[in-house]
Amino acid sequence: MDTDVLIVGAGPTGLTLANELRVAGVPAVxxxxxxxRSALSKAGGVQSRTQEAFDQRGLLEPLLATGNHPIGTAHFAGITLPLTRDRHRRPWRSVPQVVIEGFLEEHLAAQGIHVRRDHELTGTTQDGDGVTATFASGGVIRSRYLVAADGGRSTVRSLLGAEFPGRPGTATVVAADVRLSGDDQAMTHTRSEDGHWASVFPLGTDPQGRPLRRLSLGGPGRSLPREVPVTEDEIGEGLRAVFGPRVQLLELCYARRITNAARQAARYRHGRVFLAGDAAHVHLPIGAQGMNTGIQDALNLGWKLGAAVHGWAPEHLLDTYHTERHPAAAAVLRNVQAQSLLMDWEGTGDPDLAAAKxxxxxxxxxxxVQYxxxxxxxxxxxxxxxxxxENQPLVGLPAPDLDLGPVRSHELLRRGRGVLLDPAGRFAEVAARWQDRVHRAGQGADTEPMxxxxxxxxxxxxxxxxxxxxxxxWFGEPR
Structure with missing residues (x-):
């Protein structure tokens, strides 16, 4: 084997997975x-759960120190949810995808893990021992496992012939990073009487300290083929159709057209090959859910691959990646489709939709409802x-961050091992049998065992x- 795990695709999903494998002590390419690295941000928001996961690896504070990343207000279909702002320890924040990718790539490089760029995959074959990947350059990499994190048009998924059912895109809208005059810092979704609409939310500031916005524009007659370039005149016209003269385009940083395609891979595991991120699910970028869902795929899969490589994974463990993450992404697709309907994403002006909203x-x-x-x-x-x-309300949910005296519980997860909280000191004997995989802690703390x-x-x-x-x-037979 050239490596234990080959990761195809160095976006947020692939970079997060590479770090998870590093924490697990597993060689990866x-x-x-x-x-x-791309200079385009397809996403711009980081959910509470993703921030907690980064915090559990000691990455959150350094990431937030990279610039001005304002706290946002959650919304559903453009309707703000103000009562939720302070519910979670880590509120929603605007952090552009390019910032996350740059931060993670630099973090990995500091640990001696470098992205091998200009590697275009052309073929994969697998057998009982591993996967052989071939590249346009003629290079070959042999690995025990391969993870496809190569986006919505995944080459790996295509080579597998994996089923990718769902709905093709039926319309497009413009998504752009811009500087605007006359708008405020809050997330807004504004619609004109004739069906034209615009969504705006803050992205922080550019290198000169000027505020940037993520702008989406749609409405009647605005659905053009994806390959048609987006122009400044088109954006200016769209802004005038919604806001009139009070909001103007000052600078266009980049723009693209996005579709309302909604697809999800039927299976996330194909033998020794796994699909993650946009390679496993695509949908409209509403509510900053796509990038976060991919990062959560990586967090779920990383430790399980580590267990398999180290030889202690139970036989079923790798299969739980699909059984856990497929329903989670399916739920995201459903709520995105509901939001796009309520937002009248295609600009139909249907009065029945207006009444429903x-x-x-x-x-x-x-x-x-907000909660x-x-x-x-x-x-x-x-x-x-x-x-x-079925009988324990905490099981299956993200662990609470608990004060254990000298440390907080989330800090114990930075070792990439399981954690057994044993406040009454009852489980020392049983925990000792898994001490190479599970850290026992929390003696004397005011918490329940978990x-x-x-x-x-x-x-x-x-x-x-x-x-x-x-x-x-979860941790296999004791040694």
Missing amino acids: LVDKLPR DLFAALVRLRD HLDDMLSGMGIRYPMPGT LIRPDGYVCWAGNADDLEPALVH
């Missing part, structure tokens, strides 16, 4: 067909199906008789 906006004033939507959009409401979810996976999800709590079965289920 990260390749990308681009000769240099008015009713929905009235319901969203209710606190419990439900916030859990959905922040990633904090994801509950993985696992043994114990077992936390390396990706930060609770996989056992409460009943002492269920602890050893849970350890075997």
Whole structure:
């Protein structure tokens, strides 16, 4: 083998996975067909759950120190959810994708892991021992596992012939990073009477300290083929159609056309090949969910691949990547499609849609509705199906960040191992049998006992008789 894991695609998903494997102590090679890192941001928001995961690896504070990354307000279909702003320890923030990619690539380089660029994949074959990848340059890389993180038009997925069911794009809108005059810092979704609409949210500042915005424009007659270049005149006309003269384009940094395609791979695992990020699911970029979903794919898969390489993974462990992440992404596709309908993304001007949105906006004033939507959009409401979810409210959810005295519980996850919180000191003997994979902590702390996976999800709590079965289920047989 040339490496244990080959990662194809150096976007946020691939870079996050490379770091997870580094934490797990697993050699990996990260390749990308681009000769240099892209300067385009396809995403611009980081959910609460993603921030918690970065914090668990010690990456969040350095990432936020890279610039001005303002806290945002959650929204659903352009309707703000103000009651949710302070619900989570880490509120939603604007961090452009290019900033995240640059930060992660530099972090990996400091650990001796460099992206191999200008590597265009042309073929893959797999056998019982590994995967052979061939490249346009004539190079060959042999690995135990291969992960496709190469985007919505994934070469790996195409070579696999993997099913990618769903809906093709039926219309396009403009997405652009711009400087505007006359707009405020808040996220807005504004619609004119004739169906033209614009969404604006802050992206922080450019290198000169000037505020940047992510702008989306749509409406009647504005759906053009993806290959048609976006011009400044087109954006200016779209702004006037929605805002009149009060908002003007000062500078266009970049622009592209996006479609409303909604597809999801039928299977995330194909033997020794796994699909992650946009290679596994594509949808409209509403609510900053696409990039975050891909990063969460990487966090879920990384420690499981590490366990397989180190030889202690239970037989079913790699299959849980699909059973956990496929439903999570399917839920994202559903809520994005609902949002695009309520927003009248295609600019139909249908009065029935307007009536439905008015009713929905009235319901969203209710606190419990805002909280439900916030859990959905922040990633904090994801509950993985696992043994114990039927009678333990914590199991399957992200672990709470607890004060354990000298450290907080999330800091213990920086070692890339499981954590057993044992406040009463009852489980020393059983924990000792898994001490190479699970760190026991929390003695004397004011918390209930729980077992936390390396990706930060609770996989056992409460009943002492269920602890050893849970350890075997997630961490394999003891040595």
